[in-house]
Amino acid sequence: MKRSWLKKIIGGLSLTSAMFVFQACYGTPQDFGLDLLIEGQVKAKTTGLPIKGIKVSVAQNMQYQITDENGNFSFYTEMMDKVKLEFADVDSVQNGTYANRDTVLTDLSEKVYLNILLENK
């Protein structure tokens, strides 16, 4: 519903902007949504070493990513007023055992970089 109003407003602003409100017959709709890129690295608080296998997920959303061997993660997600990220050790004892942690991001711009430290369990 919100998107439908947005389209109408964009389409009504001027002939120039109306130019962009279209889709090809066999194509997809245009992408009007705003998103943000969240990147970062997860490390162990005690050793400072990167942690592989941590599930980084957006609360109340299906999206997640698992950190790579350098503890890195990078994904786009929907832009909201605030985004709650959950860091969870989901691979049991493999790669160590760490306590879960949540982080709430506010005042978001298009790109965010996070350094996350997890404590040992």
Place this chain on the structure above:
Amino acid sequence: MLLRLKKFVFRKFKNSAIKHHELNYLFWECTTRCNLNCLHCGSDCSKSSSFQDMPMADFLNAIDTIEKPSQNLMVVFTGGEPLLRNDIEVCGKELRKRGIKWSIVSNGHLYSEQRHNSLLNAGMGALTISLDGLKDSHNWLRNKEKSFDKVISAVELAATSNRLNFDVVTCVNQRNLKELSQLRELLIRRGVKAWRLFTIIPIGRAVKNSELLLTDRQFLELMNFIAECRKSNKINVKFSCEGYVGRYEPLVRDSYFFCRAGINIGSVLIDGSISACPNIDRSFSQGNIYKDKLYEVWQNKFEPFRNRQWNKVGQCKTCKEYKDCQGNGFHNWNGDMKNVFVCHNKKIENSRKYLN
């Protein structure tokens, strides 16, 4: 009077858009491999699977010829079935690094929860999935048992994302025409916000199967169905931009008909050809990324797309609607180019005459 004024203003706007011809919608026919064998194959996509997938690096090299991509430029991955490629996400991320948005047209068969997640992570912003009727008629057109169940699962997944601008498309044919009301209810129940209907034009395999094509009266029925649906806000139903529909223009779409092929829409086809929509006759190719710079071709060629006076032939020659229609959707021109393949407006007027 108001309608005339609106049409006049819209014509002015079209002329301005043609003059500026900003590239803001680029199809990439990234594969012609497909996991289905649809009855209408070749009508809206290439039916040849003899080509190798184009390497991602070749496509990105072509993209990099665009000096300042428009803020609205979007790459649309199409096929074949794009999800057969495993590097869509990598390519999508590369596009986002360049400030370019991207989307996918899919038959939904490979759209699993895992793939949904990885595509969103890579910055996909829009998605179209095909659903061609209730169970039996969908499976018939897609020529595969259980296709319906897979597509419904994909539709449900896609509908969970607020980030995605997602719609369902339906190829309307003689088998599913009477099911459209039920299909609409089904989509609403599954959380779908937008539904686009189009018809099948008689090219590819569709030539030999008259059940795929709507009669003039059935086409009018479709227009009336869409116009009626648009009175409600439950789901945004519209007719695709495949053709000019005369008196139904303000009733079945958000804006008037404007075929933007070669004006705002370009494509890189499987063999590197540079054209507009992938369903356009391949003889209209304007260059090839393996010989030419994509953006130079876009800026300096595309004359037949931007000046369509050449198609004022056959029934279009004396048609009073030409200035608003300009020869219908570009993909309706193929073969000897002596006449438009399908005139949607004529179908409407024919059946109205019959009913009167």
